Amino acid sequence: xxxQIQIDEKNNESFVHLSGxxxxxTASELKEALLPLTMKKGHLLEINLENVSxxxxxxxxxxxxxxxxxxxxxxxxxxxxxxxxxxRLFQITGLNEVMDINTTIRGVDx
Amino acid sequence: xxxxxxxxxxxxxxxxxxxxxxxxLSGIANRMGFTYEDIEDLKISISEAVTNVVNHxxxxxxxxxxTIGFGVYDNRLEIMVADRGGxxxxxxxxxxxxxQANEESIENLREGGFGLFLINALxxxxxxxxxxxxxxxxxxxxxxxxxxxxxxxxSTGQ
Numbered sequence: 001x002x003x004q005i006q007i008d009e010k011n012n013e014s015f016v017h018l019s020g021x022x023x024x025x026t027a028s029e030l031k032e033a034l035l036p037l038t039m040k041k042g043h044l045l046e047i048n049l050e051n052v053s054x055x056x057x058x059x060x061x062x063x064x065x066x067x068x069x070x071x072x073x074x075x076x077x078x079x080x081x082x083x084x085x086x087x088r089l090f091q092i093t094g095l096n097e098v099m100d101i102n103t104t105i106r107g108v109d110x
Numbered sequence: 111x112x113x114x115x116x117x118x119x120x121x122x123x124x125x126x127x128x129x130x131x132x133x134x135l136s137g138i139a140n141r142m143g144f145t146y147e148d149i150e151d152l153k154i155s156i157s158e159a160v161t162n163v164v165n166h167x168x169x170x171x172x173x174x175x176x177t178i179g180f181g182v183y184d185n186r187l188e189i190m191v192a193d194r195g196g197x198x199x200x201x202x203x204x205x206x207x208x209x210q211a212n213e214e215s216i217e218n219l220r221e222g223g224f225g226l227f228l229i230n231a232l233x234x235x236x237x238x239x240x241x242x243x244x245x246x247x248x249x250x251x252x253x254x255x256x257x258x259x260x261x262x263x264x265s266t267g268q
Contacts, residue, residue, distance in 0.1 A: 024161040025125040054132075056157045057224040085150050092231050093224050 002026065005033045013044045019051030022059035030059075034066045043075040050081035059086075060095060067099060078102065115182040123164050123174040123193070131160055131178060135189070138180050142187060143252060151232040152187070152250055158225040159191035159246045168193075186234075186251045194243030 003026035006017040014037045022030060037045045045066075049055075063079065070077040078100045082090070087103050090096040119134060121127040132153045139149045160176055168174030174193065181188035230236050235249040 021129060023125075023157055024128055024164055027125075054153065056154045056161065057228055058161060060224050089154075089228065093227065 003030060005030060007033065007037070012042060013046065016045065016047045017051070018047065018049055019053075021054040022052055022062070023054065023056055024058045027058045027062060031062050031065065034062065035069055038066050038069040038075050038077060039073045041074045043073075044078065045070065045075060046078045046080055048081050049079060049083070049086055052083065052086055055086045055089060057089075057093075060089060060093060063099065064095070076100070112183065114184075115180075117180040117182065119178045120175050121160075121178070123160075123168055123176045125161075125164055127176075128157055128160050128164065131176075132157055134178075135180070138182065139187060142182060144187070144250070145253065148250060148253065152189070155229045155232050155248055155250075156189055156191065158229050159189075159248070162225055162246075163191065163193040163244075184252075186249055189248045189250075190245060191248075192243060192245040 003018060003020035003022060006019075008015045008017075016034065016037070018030070020026065034045070034047070037043065047063075052059075063077075067077050080102045082101065082103050087096075087101070090099065090101060117138065119131075121131060135152055135156050136149055139152050144152065156178070160178070163174070163176045177190075177192045177194075179188075179190035179192070181190070226236075229246070229248060233248040234251050237247040239245040239247070
């Protein structure tokens with residue numbers, strides 16, 4: 001019932017690997033980790049959700065905030081390798097239309 | 111009267127207990143024979159309702175509680191989440207809750223974003239009572255019994 005956040009920074013890109021659960025308990029830690037990374041102009045922030053086994057609307061809120069901040073600071077935010085269950089939340093809420101989401105690993109259509 | 115088991119649990123309304131509440135629900139739903147997919151839907155729904163209590167129901171200095179009730183029926187699971195510590199009187203609550211949530215209570219719950227929207231999408235029936243506190247009553251039917259109440263069920267693509 002925890003969330004591990006691993007950040008690798010390379011030049012103009014940051015790769016964030018998340019594993020565990022994203023809910024109201026782990027939310028603030030994740031928010032604090034992501035926001036500074038969205039504030040660098042021209043930066044690419046790629047968040048890998050392959051090992052996120054549970055997420056709810058708290059997680060959606062964090063990624064929406066991060067996306068807003070990225071747009072404000074002219075950086076880019078991308079979510080990759082979402083599990084089907086997690087990807088489904090973005091589809092139900094229509095957020096897959098506004099976020100850059102790549103789900104190649106699990107072969108989800110769309 | 112239809113027979114059922116009723117389980118009630120009370121937790122401090124704190125973020126660290128939301129995962130514990132999910133695990134409790136998981137155990138009950140698994141015992142009832144819900145599919146993996148349905149259990150995941152149930153976990154999100156109960157977390158959304160509890161998160162709403164944790165975030166909004168109490169001021170920071172208050173030590174609030176969230177009360178969870180599970181009504182275990184042959185063909186469905188009813189989940190109640192209430193934000194004022196008092197015990198449930200199941201019959202009272204059911205008589206008091208309208209078939210549809212009114213607009214005002216939806217607005218209140220939506221402060222957190224997509225929470226109530228997801229509950230509505232993932233559960234078969236959602237009712238909300240909002241006077242002295244907020245009570246969310248959510249129902250999910252066991253699909254294997256072919257109850258035919260899942261017409262508005264969100265497709266999982268199968």
